[in-house]
Amino acid sequence: MGALRRDFFQESTLRVSRALLGSLLIRQEAAGNRLAGWVTETEAYVGQSDLACHARHGKTDRNRVMWGPPGHAYVYFTYGMHWMFNVVTEDEGRPAAVLLRAILPHKGIEVMRSRRNGKPDRLLTDGPAKLCQALAIDDQLYGADVCRPGGPLWFEAGIEVPDDVVTKGPRVGLNNVPEPWHSKPWRFRVERSTMEDLVEREGVS
DNA sequence: AGCACGATTAACT
DNA sequence: GTTAATCGTGCTC
Numbered sequence A: 001m002g003a004l005r006r007d008f009f010q011e012s013t014l015r016v017s018r019a020l021l022g023s024l025l026i027r028q029e030a031a032g033n034r035l036a037g038w039v040t041e042t043e044a045y046v047g048q049s050d051l052a053c054h055a056r057h058g059k060t061d062r063n064r065v066m067w068g069p070p071g072h073a074y075v076y077f078t079y080g081m082h083w084m085f086n087v088v089t090e091d092e093g094r095p096a097a098v099l100l101r102a103i104l105p106h107k108g109i110e111v112m113r114s115r116r117n118g119k120p121d122r123l124l125t126d127g128p129a130k131l132c133q134a135l136a137i138d139d140q141l142y143g144a145d146v147c148r149p150g151g152p153l154w155f156e157a158g159i160e161v162p163d164d165v166v167t168k169g170p171r172v173g174l175n176n177v178p179e180p181w182h183s184k185p186w187r188f189r190v191e192r193s194t195m196e197d198l199v200e201r202e203g204v205s
Numbered sequence B: 001a002g003c004a005c006g007a008t009t010a011a012c013t
Numbered sequence C: 001g002t003t004a005a006t007c008g009t010g011c012t013c
Helices: A013-019 A109-115 A128-135 A192-202
Strands: A024-028 A034-046 A073-078 A082-088 A096-107 A153-156 A167-169 A187-189
Touching: A013 A034, A013 A096, A024 A096, A034 A128, A034 A192, A082 A128, A096 A109, A096 A128, A096 A187, A096 A192, A109 A128
Parallel strands: none
Antiparallel strands: A024 A034, A024 A153, A034 A096, A034 A187, A073 A082, A082 A096, A167 A187
């Protein structure tokens, strides 16, 4: 299984968003914990013209990493309590990123349970802030290179997800975003149970 | 300097 | 279905 390289992310954000489904997100902590999960939900945020994208106001201290080279982590804090994790896409100078919205836990589930305060397993990583809590992703990982296996965070090629089980729909949580951006079908999702079936079929232990 | 609001979550009716 | 929690960010004055 190969790690996803920078050229994987230096691509159309919509294609990267779709292609990340089924890949394995790996979090290696300094303390020694190795956590991992299969990506089951993403959203694409595409440049300054996309009025849902944080790049819409131009480059700021918070979003500057989106203007940098692809394959780096854009981590931000919101609602006064939650962290969100994105991967920067497209060519350097073009601000765009994919938001990681959900994963299916694979390794380190005990650690995830404790971080998530003993919540039921199906609620451990089924939201963008939940997966950040479970994987201990916060501002320390701002700008981290996710193309370095053995670093704090990277992706490996995982399970192939066929088109007929992928749901495309509008991005969620965009309260004051005008059309047409509000309704662009830039959210990509696989049902948890479907992902479990695909994993089992693949015979991954 | 002040203010409205957020790429959410959990708890509640 | 509704709503509080909680504070950094970016906009307006």
